[in-house]
Amino acid sequence: MPYPSSFSLARTAPKFFPVFGGKHIAEVEPADILKAARHVEESGALETAHRLVQLCGQLLRYGIATGRCKYDITQGLHGALPKVSVRHMSTITDRKRIGELLRAIDAYGGFLPVRSALRLAPLLFVRPGELRAAEWSEIDFDNAEWRIPASKMKMKQRHIVPLARQSLAILNELSVYTGHGRFLFPSMRTDTKPISLESLVVALHAMGFGKEEIVPHGLLSMASTLLNELSNNRDWIERQLAHGDRNHVRAAYNHAEFLPERRRMMQEWADFLDEIRDNVALPAPRG
Numbered sequence: 001m002p003y004p005s006s007f008s009l010a011r012t013a014p015k016f017f018p019v020f021g022g023k024h025i026a027e028v029e030p031a032d033i034l035k036a037a038r039h040v041e042e043s044g045a046l047e048t049a050h051r052l053v054q055l056c057g058q059l060l061r062y063g064i065a066t067g068r069c070k071y072d073i074t075q076g077l078h079g080a081l082p083k084v085s086v087r088h089m090s091t092i093t094d095r096k097r098i099g100e101l102l103r104a105i106d107a108y109g110g111f112l113p114v115r116s117a118l119r120l121a122p123l124l125f126v127r128p129g130e131l132r133a134a135e136w137s138e139i140d141f142d143n144a145e146w147r148i149p150a151s152k153m154k155m156k157q158r159h160i161v162p163l164a165r166q167s168l169a170i171l172n173e174l175s176v177y178t179g180h181g182r183f184l185f186p187s188m189r190t191d192t193k194p195i196s197l198e199s200l201v202v203a204l205h206a207m208g209f210g211k212e213e214i215v216p217h218g219l220l221s222m223a224s225t226l227l228n229e230l231s232n233n234r235d236w237i238e239r240q241l242a243h244g245d246r247n248h249v250r251a252a253y254n255h256a257e258f259l260p261e262r263r264r265m266m267q268e269w270a271d272f273l274d275e276i277r278d279n280v281a282l283p284a285p286r287g
């Protein structure tokens with residue numbers, strides 16, 4: 001059995017110890033869980049409070065299945081905590097303005113690793129932290145892939161990024177300057193650390209794109225929005241965006257799921273960005 005016969009909720013969620021200590025799972029009341037969750041909420045960690053209630057629900061459902069309790073008392077707590085506000089990243093979805101952004105990045109005369117990172121960001125669909133930490137050992141030029149280890153991914157799952165011709169061209173250009181080191185985008189001060197997030201923000205601002213209009217993470221949101229407008233298969237998009245799989249066994253193997261389709265989608269997307277950059281006549285969104 002995963003838990004001893006006298007397991008308690010508080011043992012698995014240490015923040016709950018001060019409230020209901022070592023109570024047996026069948027003795028815990030909804031008010032106990034709510035009191036503990038509100039204590040966490042008052043500390044400023046509202047999202048953590050919600051996650052702790054969810055964790056208690058999982059344990060209670062396990063307790064029901066193993067005969068240790070009869071009810072999932074967290075079911076009555078929905079709505080008891082304030083909702084977590086979703087923070088939307090500033091992004092651009094107007095195609096004319098996207099074209100202006102892409103041309104501005106191409107013309108940027110600042111630090112080459114910063115310029116290269118911003119040129120690659122719309123093409124690769126990765127989070128800024130994952131992009132900044134990219135290492136040359138992860139780039140497979142022969143197979144046109146960037147293989148990101150699970151330890152670097154938000155969802156802790158290995159991830160494959162197919163590289164379009166345009167991405168490979170940027171990487172080949174960059175390799176002349178930084179290919180001798182560890183990071184694709186080393187800091188200006190030391191090649192033992194990558195560029196900072198702030199360096200990307202400052203560069204965008206220098207091009208005339210402030211935080212209220214676009215942030216580095218917004219380049220990922222931009223790709224997601226337009227890919228869906230262009231009627232790409234949602235499963236391909238979700239897998240390429242590396243959104244987590246609730247089935248952890250399946251997740252261990254799905255880094256290559258839809259890879260041929262994603263490879264084609266990534267190339268078509270790169271070609272589409274070229275069209276926007278070159279300001280040619282664009283098709284209207286389908287759907």
